[in-house]
Amino acid sequence: MSLSRRARLTPALLLLCAASLLVGGCSSDAGEAGCPVPTAAPAGDLGLLPDGLSLDGVGTVTRVVSSQGHVNVRAVSSKPIDEVTVAIQDAVTAAGFRPAGMDNEGFEAEVFFTAGSYAAGQALVRAADCDGQWDVDLVLVDPTALPGSAAPSPSGTPAPTATATPTPPPT
Template identity: 60%
Template structure:
């Protein structure tokens, strides 16, 4: 059987190791994002697929872009408040030649809808991110080059 002093040492060592481990998960600053790594920006080859005129510079970090031929899909991460974020997304997509078609903001999730001419052209879905205070944005837009010329945005 071990001595009481050895047990106490084991408990103290375990407690100290646990404190060091937990300290690595948080800066202790009270900042909710302190334990989260910053989002990794999409590579230049992906960001080159973003439609002309569309910028998320004021919104957040674009983390993934894909072009399926008919659709452009973007994922981004932001720390802006949800109400501000929906307006910024609408402004950014409008600057790229799409038209706003409505918004649904439930406080914990939001959708922003777009048209191009008379065609439903896409939507942005904003949901709580993996880290406290972050929002994940999934934007899908039809590629403006695939819209028939009779319905293209003017």
């Protein structure tokens, strides 16, 4: 092959390769930064979430499992980690749990919460395999497994308990 013919083919091949990459990249089912769009958990699984708990502000819930007195939730978020941790606190507070602490190191974070006097759960936020996404693993004590006085209520206050009749002071 002559040098002039090779010189004409090279730009044409480069243009063809660039065009195929561009078309291939644009036709994929990808979210931000080429990340796959998370698949939401089936509606039946979402029904396992405690009353009042919505993780819509956190991200896409991809898995919910209830087992041995715990509800395990997996979600994927594309928000910055600081926003994810605040959204988790808002969500669990709306469901009647109380934030008990947080540790945010910038590359991972934990959010802890209680129900009454019980440690009721933890959310672990870690960088996902896909750049710009965070995996959220939330473990809650199943509210139905807590003693009645500690079960959270969506109003943010513990469930009502029986109150003892006060004893009059001695005379």
